Amino acid sequence: MLVLIAGLPGSGKSTLAQAIARQTEGAVIDKDRLRAALFAPPDIEYSAGQDDFCMELMLETAQYLLTRRPTRLVLLDGRTFSRAYQRRRVIEYAQAIGQDWRVLECVCAEATARKRIALDMALGSHPAGNRTEDLYASVRESWEPVPEPKIVIDTEQPLEACVARALKYLVGDLPPSPCGMRKLP
Numbered sequence: 001m002l003v004l005i006a007g008l009p010g011s012g013k014s015t016l017a018q019a020i021a022r023q024t025e026g027a028v029i030d031k032d033r034l035r036a037a038l039f040a041p042p043d044i045e046y047s048a049g050q051d052d053f054c055m056e057l058m059l060e061t062a063q064y065l066l067t068r069r070p071t072r073l074v075l076l077d078g079r080t081f082s083r084a085y086q087r088r089r090v091i092e093y094a095q096a097i098g099q100d101w102r103v104l105e106c107v108c109a110e111a112t113a114r115k116r117i118a119l120d121m122a123l124g125s126h127p128a129g130n131r132t133e134d135l136y137a138s139v140r141e142s143w144e145p146v147p148e149p150k151i152v153i154d155t156e157q158p159l160e161a162c163v164a165r166a167l168k169y170l171v172g173d174l175p176p177s178p179c180g181m182r183k184l185p
Contacts, residue, residue, distance in 0.1 A: 002062055002074055002094045003170065006081035006146055007106030009136045010113030010120075012155030012162070016106055017077040019163045020170075024073050027065050029058045031078030032127040046130040055079060055086070059093045066099055073170065078128070082143050091148070103150035104166050105177075110140075112156060149176035 003020075005013040017028045031054045035044060038054070062074040081087050087103070094101035114133050120126040151169035153162050168174040 001072075001100040001102060001170065002066075002076060002090060004081050004087060004090055004101065004103045005075055005077050005106065006087070006103055006150070007155075008080060008082075008113055008140055008143070009131050010116040011106040011108050012116070012153075013080075013106045014077050015159065016104065016153060016155065016162055016166065017075040019159055020073065020166055021075055023163060023167070026073035026075055027062075028075045028077050029061050030127075031055060031058060031076075032131075033078065034058060036127045044129065046128070051079065055089065059090065063093075063097050066097070070099075080139050080143075081146070082139050084144050087146065087148060102170055103146060103148050104169070105146050105150050105152050106155050107152055108155045110136075152177045 003017075003026075005017045007013045014028075014030065017030075020026060021028045031051065034057060035050065035054050038057075039050075044050070058076055062076065065072065065074055076090060079086060081090075081103075091101055113136055117131060117133055117136060120131065151166065151174060153166055155162055157165075165174065169176070
């Protein structure tokens with residue numbers, strides 16, 4: 001199954017993805033780490049074109065992993081999935097390769113997200129050099145709501161509770177959030 005981890009910068013996507021992968025022996029494919037591995041620092045653009053290029057490689061990697069272990073979870077991280085076309089591309093790809101897909105949307109208070117971003121910047125612990133409070137504000141301003149079936153994970157809650165809620169949804173024991181029932185146009 002392909003799992004899209006959606007949410008604003010600092011909303012806890014990577015932390016949740018890594019925790020789910022550890023618990024399920026799943027695989028996390030992180031756009032920011034992939035970009036850093038592919039491009040030398042002078043060639044990193046943080047552009048939509050480079051993001052989309054990395055996303056295509058992530059999808060091909062997911063397909064490769066799923067052909068070897070079809071029952072594993074492959075979590076797509078490092079992209080906010082703030083645009084409908086980004087989510088649509090993953091869903092179409094999953095359907096084309098005969099895989100289920102799910103959306104987990106991470107949310108938290110703005111103050112929490114900004115605090116997480118500031119801490120990562122101070123520690124230099126995040127691979128994306130453009131992950132700043134300005135990026136948070138920009139993505140938040142242009143955010144396109146996620147109408148696909150999804151579960152919303154409040155990452156203000158303890159990580160164990162977030163993982164448990166996500167896993168209940170991924171195995172079908174928890175229905176999607178009510179606002180996530182509309183279909184893409």
